[in-house]
Amino acid sequence: MNGRNGVDMERVKTLKAVMQENPAAGRRTLSGITSWNGGAHSTTIVRNFAVPADEPAVLGGTGRGASPTELMLTALSACITIGIAYSAAEDGIEVDSIEIDVAGDLDLRGFLNIGDLRPGLAEIRLAVRVDADAPQExxxxxxxxGYRRSPVAASLEGRVPVRVCIGREEATLSEPRSGA
Incomplete structure (x- = not known):
């Protein structure tokens, strides 16, 4: 692939110009389909990728994939990594490596309906290391x-409404259900 840091900046610039002229060109609906494989194991097909998810044995799973919460942490750190790489490419900065340690605090009592704890992470922490020929500032x-341009980070912070439908009806509920 041509471009700095493996980012095809010519394609990015072309797409950006098209979207500046026609904002609708930037709107996308991302989708996938998840199938249950038994127990806590499922597989989601996104584009041409099969993404397994499972819980560890301690939670009754078989460990055949990362947990959904681990996948969310993965999505966050991957999205920020991409944002850093793109930002550096836009500025003409060559990056040798980007590594992000990501961790989140989870109290399983919320998932298991013990007490009235909210299921979900209490906090997410990221430790970012970038090796590039650039000053620390x-x-x-x-x-x-990279963080500010991350759709995943913005979605987590903004509590994006989640619409849930039953059966084969389209996800067109007028009011989002809370708790997601």
Whole structure:
């Protein structure tokens, strides 16, 4: 692939120009389909990718995939990594490596309906390391921009409405259900 940091900036610039002229060109509906495989194991097909999910044995699963919460943490850190790489490419900065340690605190009592705890993470922590030929201040700016341009981070922070339908009806409920 041509471009700095493996990012085809010509394609990105072309798409950006098209979207500036026609904002509707930037709107996408992302989708997948998840099938239950028994127990806690499922497989989601997204584009041409099969993504397994399962719970560890301690939670009654078989460990045949990362847990859904681990996949969410993975999505967050991957999205921020991409944002950093793109930001660096836009600025003409060559990056040698980007690594993110991601961790989240989960109290399983919420999932298991013990007490009235909310299921979900209490906090997510990211430790970002960027090796690039740039001063520390610029690396900090790249990390900040990578975070700010992350759709996953924005979705987690903004509590995106989740619409749930039963059966084969389209997800067109007028009011989102809370708790997601």
């Amino acid at each position: 610029l690396i900090e700016e790249l990390v900040d921009r």
